[in-house]
Amino acid sequence: MKPFITAEPSKTKSALILIFWLLIWQIVYLAVAKDVIIPSPANTFSALGQLLLTQAFYRDVAATMSRVLAGIVISFGAGLLTAIGAYLIFLVRDIMGFMINILKSTPVMAVIIFALLWLPSGNVPIFVCFLMCYPIVYTNVLAGLDSLSRDYIEMSRIYRIRRRDLIESIYLPFVAPHIKSALSLTTGLSWKTVVAAEVLSSPAFSMGYNLLNAKVYLDTESLFAWIIAIVALSMAFEKIVNLLLGIRRGGPAK
């Protein structure tokens, strides 16, 4: 009995699936019949097309993307460093454990108003992204480190393996998958949190600001157009990151 393998659909299949969902959209649009709630696919794509012709679009996309990158770098960097510190030093682990619990239970969006008191509105989304992504990186990397069997460490002690080799040949290959999954998770989450935070803190150049504007003027075609742009960019970004991670993988690491 052949095992059922779920492979990625072929290119034509993906195109057909896309067309299917566009048809569903068109049907819903006709059924709801209120442009102001659901715009037609045609109008939305024409609005999107017009957006792509404006300079402002690229300016805003660049601004949001730079915030996403900043958020990822800061969250990942801090998460990695503190996780390593926690692994090596008990005190760090105890202190950070407390912090992480607090961060995980904080209603992040409610913090935005206070963030706006101390940070310029352009940095608030980065801060919010950090609040959400840092705990994930920290928890994942630390769990990865902790799961390295003590047996291997003992073996390395007996054979006097140098710290350099210990890290290169034992820790790195073992923890790499955990680090990669943390990075992958962070990438997806960063997009969502940055854009959502942009809607609430409305820095002048941002994709979120455009979402807010479209909503407020009841310009639902633009709203949907921007959402499509955001989703498309987020997916492309994640794909690129996953590709890079895949390429970085040296040997058949688990």
Next chain:
Amino acid sequence: MGEPSSIGAMKKKICAIMLMLSLSLSPLLTGCTPDNQDQLSSPISIGALNGPTGIGMVQLMESPEKYAITTYQSPDEVVGKIITGEVDIAAVPSNLAAVLYNKMDGGVVLLGVNTLGTLFIVENGQSISSPSDLSGKTLIASGKGGSPEFILNQLLLTAGLDPQKDLTITWLLNHSDVASTLMAKEGTIAMLPQPFTTIVTEKNPKVRVAVDLNAAWEKSLKMTLPMGVLIAQKSFIEERPEDIAVFLADYAASVDFVRSDPKSASALVAKYGIIADAAIAEKAIPGCNIVFIPAKDSKSDLINFYGIISAMDPKSVGGTIPDEAFYYSGTE
């Protein structure tokens, strides 16, 4: 002051009709009482904001069996309720009424203007005394997309400033957030309407009113500033014309009451939680510029206003300035 004559005439007409109806239904009724003309066929749901528009309705809140009134923090919430049909009547910024008219294919009707200009630049500090002083500064405000945004832009342009380039405007989600930021952080400059202006200056003596935007507007454009209006679902107008008339009468009475007796009104304002402190409410009410100017009488000012702001940005009115059908003309 006093009810516009058209409503008075309508009232007489309605009483006459009710009288006839009640006579024909006399086995069921005890006869025509003066209160008959105030009955509704069924309750009306109303959405207002937690500012002057809510305050203006405060007397209506005393009749919950007739009026189900909910106050919201920001105009988008009210706008949403109109679109879904959850409210029959709503108080919205004047430009958003036009946006709704366009986006809903004429599905709303403007009943009248209920707020004239009540915008101020307020500062936790001493550096601003006229719009041109805002150059290079950061201003916080709320109500993006509503009349305040365009009023501000217009006045900045008049003062020679480009709203995009010469200063930073940060839009928060509602007036309360702006008020709390203003009170908490020194050096904050904000744009706020009444009653928030009075609330913050009473609570934090360091906060002062820097610029009266309505005075500036009237001075440079020589017209009154119709900031907020009352709209109704078109379907409601068509199906329940008598109820609209009753509502308009009651509403006009409520506005009169608030204007002429702020002290008693402020007690109700506190009771219904619009402003927690009745004493502050009493001080704020006069500055709120609460009125009721029926559609017929406010039409020309509104058309002017729409012309000015749509020239800055057609999106501000939803693309085109509304036509005649937008304005409520009463039941014939």
Next chain:
Amino acid sequence: MIEVSHIYKRFNKDYLFEDFSLIFKENQVTSLIGPSGCGKTTLLRMMAGLESYESGSISGIDQSKVSFVFQEDRLLPWLSVYQNIALVLKAKCTPAEVGEKVSAVLALLDLSAASDMMPFELSGGMQRRVAIGRALAYDGSVIFLDEPFKGMDDKLKGEVLEELATAWNKTGKTVILVTHDLVDARRLSDTIYELGGRPLAQIGVLD
């Protein structure tokens, strides 16, 4: 001479080792046999410096230069056979030397063909041989082996025993191993200590 003197060690409340002493001759193969769970492995680990004891002393062993073959092999699954053995040589040999030593040891244990294979591709017996090869290549002053023939079938055991006997005769290392099979012990060892009881005590000596 390696001296284990007056070792005391508790396990929970009971004494696992109570005034335990034993002597090992150098440059020969000594086996420890006895029922499983009696503490033979613990003794081995204490001598290798992997576990502590409450009082007593162990002398004659430079614990910074010992090899250990674990019961579970403990090969790194993401490194090849070659890389697993090379890893323990990196700290003290030049890359050229590493290559030589690994090849030599692989040849000795008949593993040359498997040099680039991954542990999961090998049978249990071959994995064990790699672990032994690693211990040999490291060239510790003492080689400890914890149940090195556990789970091997007789044929395989025969082959490995031959190779090991040759290897040790050639090098003259001090080898201390734990096993529960007397026959295996007899084939390899110069001295066999029989251990048992709680606390652990030497019951007999053979050879």
